[in-house]
C-alpha cells in the first residue's frame with residue numbers, strides 16, 4: 001500500500017481542523033487510505049480469500065460457510081414449523097428463531113463473503129519492521145499499513161491488505177501493542193521485529209469516514225461534513241469508593257473488592273428492620289421472601305438458618321438443615337456466611353446434586369449416567385407443572401386398585417369386613433398403608449381403634465398373603481415412572497393441552513428409547529442413562545407411593561429446616577419433594593404441621609434451562625399448588641436494592657418494562673452512569689474492551705469484571721479476541737467454574753445467577769440477542785443486576801430497544 005502520509009496535490013479536504021495540523025495530518029491519512037481501499041474494492045467487491053485460507057478452521061471442522069448454510073436450513077425449518085404451529089407452540093418457535101437468528105448474525109459478520117464496502121475495516125496499523133526469513137541470512141526492512149476488519153481482503157495490485165481481526169496472525173500486533181511499542185513476532189516462517197508507528201481505530205459508516213481514534217486524539221465528523229477534535233475519551237472502568245450516598249442515612253455497603261475474597265459476607269450487624277423481621281420469624285411454618293435483584297434474599301435466608309440454629313440448637317442441628325441453591329457457583333459463593341455466623345456443617349447443595357445422592361441411596365442399581373442429549377422438549381414435559389397431577393393420578397390409581405383388592409380378597413374370609421375397615425383407617429402413601437395393615441394384623445398397632453390380633457388365623461394368613469401381593473403395586477415406583485413417560489395415552493391426557501401431537505410423539509419416542517436401553521443394556525453405542533429431570537420425577541413417585549424418602553440405612557429422610565434460594569427456577573415437582581422433606585413425619589406419613597421452610601425468589605429473574613417458552617412464576621399459584629395455606633399473603637417483599645447503584649437499579653427496572661416489580665426498588669447509593677457503546681464490528685468492540693480492561697488491570701489490579709453474553713456461543717468470540725489481545729487474567733467460564741479471583745470472567749448470563757461483580761459488561765446487547773420478549777427482558781435484567789458499581793452495554797449492531805429505552809434520556813451513547 002502506498003505511504004498515506006506523503007503530501008499530494010489532490011489530497012482530501014479536512015474541513016474544520018484548519019488550525020490543528022496534527023489532527024489534519026491524521027484525518028487526511030485515514031481519508032486517503034479509505035480512498036485507496038474504496039477504489040480497490042470497486043462497486044462490486046469480490047472476495048479475495050476465504051476464511052479457511054487463513055488457517056483458522058481446523059481440518060475436518062465445518063467451515064463458516066457450512067455453518068451458515070446449516071443455520072439457514074434450521075431457520076427455514078423453524079419458519080415452516082411456525083407457519084403450521086398451534087398458537088400455544090408459537091412463542092417457543094419464535095424464541096428459538098431469535099436465538100438462532102442472533103447466532104446467525106454473528107457468524108454472518110465473520111463469513112467468508114465479500115468485504116462490506118460500507119464498513120470495510122475498523123482499524124489501521126502502520127508498522128516499520130525488519131523481517132528475517134528462517135534459514136536465510138540477512139533481514140529486509142519494510143514499512144507497511146495494515147487494516148483490520150471483519151473479513152480478509154488482499155489486493156496485491158493496489159497494495160490493500162485488510163486482515164480478519166479473528167485469525168490473521170498479523171492482527172495479533174493490533175491487539176497486543178500500542179502506538180510506539182516495539183514488537184517481535186513470528187508470522188508464518190518469518191521473525192518480524194518492528195515498531196508500531198501508528199495505531200488507530202476508525203469508524204466508517206456507509207463508506208464514509210466518521211471518526212478516527214488515535215493516541216493523539218479523537219476526531220469526529222459531523223453531519224455537515226465538518227471535523228472536530230472530540231473531548232478525550234472518558235469511558236473508563238473504575239472500582240467503587242467514590243460514589244455518593246443517595247440517602248443521607250443509607251447504610252454502608254461492604255466493599256468486596258477490598259475484602260479478602262469475593263464471597264457473600266455475613267452482615268448480621270447491618271440487617272435492616274424488614275430483613276431482621278423475616279429472619280426472626282418462628283421456626284415452624286413457611287417464610288416466603290420476594291424482592292428485586294440484590295435486595296438481600298440470599299443473605300436473609302442464610303441468616304435465618306443461623307438464627308434458627310441459635311434459637312433451638314437441638315431441633316435445628318446443622319446436619320439436619322438443608323440449603324438448596326440453583327447452581328454450583330452459588331454453593332461456593334455462599335459458603336462463608338454460615339460458618340461466620342457460627343453454624344458449620346449445613347449441607348448447601350443444588351437440587352440436582354441432592355437428588356442424585358438420595359435417588360442412588362434408594363435405588364443403587366439405577367444407571368448413574370445422566371444423559372447430555374436430552375431434547376429440550378423432553379425436559380420441558382418432565383418439568384411441567386402438569387407432571388404433579390400425572391404423578392398424583394398414578395398414586396390414586398394404585399390406591400383404587402388396592403382398595404378393590406382388599407375388598408375382593410376379604411369378602412371370602414371370616415371377619416374380612418374388619419380388615420376392610422382397618423385398611424380404610426390406614427393413612428399415608430399406599431405402601432405405608434400396606435405396612436400398617438401388616439402391623440395391625442400382627443397386633444402391633446391399632447387402625448381405627450381396632451387391633452387385628454383377634455382375627456381368625458385363616459383371615460390373618462390371608463391378609464399376610466394379600467399384603468405381599470399388594471406390595472407389587474405399592475412399591476412399583478420405577479414401573480410407574482416408565483408408565484408416566486412411555487404411556488402415550490397418559491402423555492396425551494396430561495400434556496395434550498400444552499404440547500402439540502408431534503411434540504408428544506418426540507417425547508414418547510425418546511422416553512421409549514431410553515427405557516429400552518435401560519432394559520437391554522448398551523445399544524448402538526448408547527449406554528443406559530437417566531435424564532436429569534427423571535431424578536425429581538422418581539423421587540416424587542417414591543413419596544406418593546411409598547411415603548417419606550429414605551436415607552442410605554433405610555430410615556425416613558427429613559430435614560428440620562429447608563431454605564430454597566432462587567425458588568422461581570425450581571420446578572413444581574422439585575418444590576413439592578422438598579416441602580414434603582421439610583414437613584417431618586408422624587405415623588410414617590408427612591406431617592405438614594411440622595413444616596419449617598424459607599423460600600426466596602424474584603419473579604423477574606426466572607431463567608430455567610428448558611424455558612424457550614416464557615413461563616411466568618406466580619408466587620400465589622405456586623404456594624397454593626403446593627398446598628401452603630395463606631398463598632400470596634405469606635410473601636414479604638424486600639424493597640431496598642443493596643447490591644446495585646441507583647443508576648443500575650433504574651436501568652434494570654426499565655429493562656423489565658411490563659414485568660417490572662410492583663414496588664419500585666429503593667437504591668441507596670449512586671455510581672457511574674450505565675453506558676452503551678456501539679461499534680461497527682465485534683473486532684472493534686474487542687479492541688475497545690481490551691484497552692479498557694488492560695487499563696483497569698493496571699490501575700486496579702484486584703478488579704473482577706464479568707463480561708456477559710446472552711448465549712454461550714457468543715461468549716466464545718469475545719474470549720478468543722481478548723486472549724489474542726493478551727488482556728491479563730481473562731477466563732472463559734463455561735459451567736459456573738468461577739475462580740473467584742481478580743480478572744475478567746467471560747461467560748453467559750445464566751452462569752451468573754445469584755452472583756455479584758463490581759463491574760459488568762453486557763456484550764452483544766443487540767436487538768437480535770435481546771428482542772422485546774419476556775425471556776430476553778429477564779435475561780438482560782439478571783445480567784445487569786449482577787453489577788454492584790458499573791455497567792456497560794456493548795453492541796456492534798442495532799442495539800436492543802430494551803437497552804436504549806432504559807438509558808436515561810440525557811445519556812450520551814458512544
Ligand SMILES: Nc1ncnc2c1ncn2[C@@H]1O[C@H](COP(=O)(O)OP(=O)(O)OP(=O)(O)O)[C@@H](O)[C@H]1O
Nearest residue numbers: 253270271272293294295296297298299642643754
Ligand atoms: N442490610 C444490608 N446492608 C448492606 N448490604 C446488604 C444488606 N443486605 C444485603 N446486602 C448486600 O447486598 C448484596 C446482595 O445480597 P444478596 O445476594 O443476598 O441479594 P439477593 O436478593 O439474593 O440477590 P439476587 O436476586 O441477585 O440473587 C450482597 O452484597 C449483600 O452483602
